[in-house]
Amino acid sequence: MPTLEIKNLTKSFGDKKAVNDISFSANEGMIFGLVGRNGAGKTTTIRMLMNIYWPDSGQILYRGVERGPDFGPNSSYLPEERGLYKNMSVIDNLMFLAEIRDVDRKVADERAKRLLDRFELLAGVHIPVERLSKGNQQKVQIIGAIMHDPKLLVLDEPFSGLDPVNTELLKDLIVELKNQGKLIILCTHQMDIAEKLCDHICLVHEGELVLNASMADIKRQYSQSKVSFEATGDLSFLESLPYVHSVTLFGGRATVQVNTDKDIQLLLQELVKRDVHLRKFDANDMSLHDIFVQLTRGSAKGAETDTAEAKKEGAAAEQRNKQKESEAAA
Numbered sequence: 571m572p573t574l575e576i577k578n579l580t581k582s583f584g585d586k587k588a589v590n591d592i593s594f595s596a597n598e599g600m601i602f603g604l605v606g607r608n609g610a611g612k613t614t615t616i617r618m619l620m621n622i623y624w625p626d627s628g629q630i631l632y633r634g635v636e637r638g639p640d641f642g643p644n645s646s647y648l649p650e651e652r653g654l655y656k657n658m659s660v661i662d663n664l665m666f667l668a669e670i671r672d673v674d675r676k677v678a679d680e681r682a683k684r685l686l687d688r689f690e691l692l693a694g695v696h697i698p699v700e701r702l703s704k705g706n707q708q709k710v711q712i713i714g715a716i717m718h719d720p721k722l723l724v725l726d727e728p729f730s731g732l733d734p735v736n737t738e739l740l741k742d743l744i745v746e747l748k749n750q751g752k753l754i755i756l757c758t759h760q761m762d763i764a765e766k767l768c769d770h771i772c773l774v775h776e777g778e779l780v781l782n783a784s785m786a787d788i789k790r791q792y793s794q795s796k797v798s799f800e801a802t803g804d805l806s807f808l809e810s811l812p813y814v815h816s817v818t819l820f821g822g823r824a825t826v827q828v829n830t831d832k833d834i835q836l837l838l839q840e841l842v843k844r845d846v847h848l849r850k851f852d853a854n855d856m857s858l859h860d861i862f863v864q865l866t867r868g869s870a871k872g873a874e875t876d877t878a879e880a881k882k883e884g885a886a887a888e889q890r891n892k893q894k895e896s897e898a899a900a
Contacts, residue, residue, distance in 0.1 A: 571634045573598045573753050574619075574722065579628035581614055588614040590777040591628075596770065598721065601744060601754045603768030603785075605761065605858075607866060611777040612757045613650065616724050619755075620647045632722075643671070646720035650727040652707055656700035660691065660710050663699055664717060671718035678717060685713040689739060704731040712740065716747070723747060724755040729763060741767060765858035775866045785858075792864070793856040797826045797834055803846040811840065818863065822849075825860045 572595035581589040589611045596602040606612050617623040619630055621637065632641045654663050661682060668678035686692045689709045699707055708731045716723065725744075729737050744767060748754055758764055764771065771788055773781035781788065795815075800823050808817045808826060813833035818825040828834055834853045841848060 572596060572631075573633060574755075575629075575631040575634075576615075576619070577629040577631070579615065579618060579630070580626045581618060581623060582626055587777050589618070589625075589774075592772075592774065592777075592779045593628075594772050594779065594782050596753055596755065598753045599748060599751045600769045601748050601756055601767050603764040603771045604755060604757045604774065605764050605771060605862070606759065606774035608759055610759075610774045612759075612774055613726055615774065616647070616726060616755065616757055620645070620724060643718070644720055645722040645724065646715045646718065647724045648712060648715040648726060648728055650730060652711065654699045654707060654711055654714070657698055659696045659698055660686070660702070661695040663710060664714055667714040668717040673718050681717060681719075682713065685716070688743070689713065689736070705733055705736060708732060709736060709740075712743075720752070722753045722755070724757070726757045727759070728756070729758070729760060737763075761857070761859040761862050771858070773862065773865060780865050781861075788858070788861065789856065792861045793854050795828050795831055795834070796854060796856045797824075797828065797837060798850075798852045798856055798860060799824055799826075799841075799848055800850040801841065801846045801848050803844070805846065807840075807844065811837070813837070818860065820863075825856060825864075 574597075575595045577593050579589055579592045580587070592611070592615060594602075604612050604615065614623060618625045618628075621641075630637055632638075632644075655666070658666070664682040664686075665675070665678055668682070669675070673681075683692060683695070686695060689712075691706060691709060691713075694702070694706075699710060702710065708728075712725075712728060715725075728740060728744075732740060741763070744754055744756070756764065756768060765785065768785055770784050771781060772779060783791070802822055805819060805824055808814055808819075808824065813829050813836055815827045815829055817827075826837060828837055831854065838851065841851075
């Protein structure tokens with residue numbers, strides 16, 4: 571029985587269907603990635619999960635039953651927006667958050683100071699939150715979300731505002747919480763972080779669930795006969811190669827699907843022959859970023875076609891507006 575089960579969840583705001591018939595399940599001891607572009611429906615989904623929004627239809631089950639009185643005390647939600655009392659000190663914020671979750675004061679004080687020390691904030695416990703940098707405010711908010719030791723932790727863009735060092739500290743904490751048997755729902759558009767941390771990925775695009783599988787299965791499915799590389803030099807010849815099925819280019823980064831695995835060696839030889847300087851070359855490996863782009867934007871050629879069509883429509887609309895202005899003036 572899954573720890574958490576989402577069944578056919580749907581939510582609309584006026585004529586806009588933000589979430590359309592989404593279903594997935596997740597288990598304790600897992601980092602579950604809910605990923606997608608900004609505005610894809612991720613936050614709406616987790617706000618329904620946390621009972622902030624009421625779904626138009628669908629079910630949310632926790633340990634096999636509809637969310638009941640045990641859901642709130644066992645769960646915690648870190649929103650993307652800041653939710654701290656700015657005029658209160660760091661320690662007062664944390665003690666208040668612990669108190670409303672019925673955490674013993676002595677336990678809360680010990681837990682807060684241990685986590686503050688871990689995030690290098692212990693020296694500033696009495697500083698008002700408004701005097702902290704955005705990154706440090708985010709760290710306080712993260713600590714506040716786990717003060718009551720929840721079993722289900724929902725994190726919405728938790729790495730926002732964190733520098734590389736603090737990003738690594740938070741990654742380590744998330745993995746530690748997973749190893750304690752907790753279920754972590756990580757909502758993010760940062761594919762590199764999701765790829766490194768998540769055991770399972772759900773990709774949401776325009777309110778629809780377009781991918782729902784373990785990270786290992788996703789890599790296995792999408793990486794066959796694929797080459798990802800970083801290079802300097804002219805790469806425009808790639809699409810003309812007879813054994814190349816598709817090409818996606820982003821600056822000096824390329825993802826190429828060849829017809830068979832045997833063609834990977836031919837591609838490497840061609841790159842060397844054309845004096846393309848390779849910084850990285852990965853065969854039968856595709857990053858989650860590239861998979862994400864493929865599923866939500868299509869190939870580079872497709873994106874160029876979409877852009878061309880948009881420009882054409884824009885020019886036509888401009889022409890129609892000029893015509894209307896001329897008629898109005900007449």
